[in-house]
Amino acid sequence: xxxxxxxxxxxxxxxxxxxxxxxxxxxxxxxxxxxxxxxxxxxxxxxxxxxxxxxxxxxxxxxxxxxxxxxxxxxxxxxxxxxxxxxxxxxxxxxxxxxxxxxxxxxxxxxxxxxxxxxxxxxxxxxxx
Numbered sequence: 027x028x029x030x031x032x033x034x035x036x037x038x039x040x041x042x043x044x045x046x047x048x049x050x051x052x053x054x055x056x057x058x059x060x061x062x063x064x065x066x067x068x069x070x071x072x073x074x075x076x077x078x079x080x081x082x083x084x085x086x087x088x089x090x091x092x093x094x095x096x097x098x099x100x101x102x103x104x105x106x107x108x109x110x111x112x113x114x115x116x117x118x119x120x121x122x123x124x125x126x127x128x129x130x131x132x133x134x135x136x137x138x139x140x141x142x143x144x145x146x147x148x149x150x151x152x153x154x155x
Contacts, residue, residue, distance in 0.1 A: 027128075029100030029121045032093070036124030043138045044068055067145050070108045073116035076141045080119075085140060090122060097121020 027035075044067045048054045054063060066072060077094065080086055086094070098118030104110040126134035 027124075029097035030117070032122075032124035032128075033097050033101070033117050033120035034124065035127060036097075036120035036122065039127045039134070040073075040120065040123045040138060040141075041068055043135070044142070047142055067142065070105070070112050070116035072145060073119040073141075074112040076144055077115045077119040077122075079144050080137070080140060083140075085137075086122075090126070093125045094118040094122045097124075 041064070044064050045060065048060055048063055052063075054060050081091070081094075095118065097120065098114045100121070101114045101117035104113035108116075123134060123137060126137060
């Protein structure tokens with residue numbers, strides 16, 4: 027699959043994982059609060075920061091780095107509300123999640139756990155996606 031297709035799958039699974047985490051682990055039930063909180067995990071800014079963390083913490087295998095780069099390099103010009111670098115890194119993160127979801131769900135969930143832990147430590151300031 028191409029990088030953008032993997033990112034499409036990764037976006038959906040990551041969003042579902044975050045929503046599940048917020049409702050089951052954090053016991054959130056108010057939809058408006060859920061949405062605002064989910065954005066701190068799922069925005070392009072947050073995903074870009076998570077990816078920077080994963081790359082610098084030496085958590086990823088070489089194959090995973092290559093998958094990230096494939097998604098990053100296949101993303102288009104970006105969005106108006108976020109700079110190109112952030113958008114490309116976020117797309118690469120989603121591509122990585124999509125590829126792992128299809129090929130190694132345990133590892134995928136491990137990466138999502140790293141992302142959640144990173145965000146919940148307060149190291150990120152996610153904005154609208």
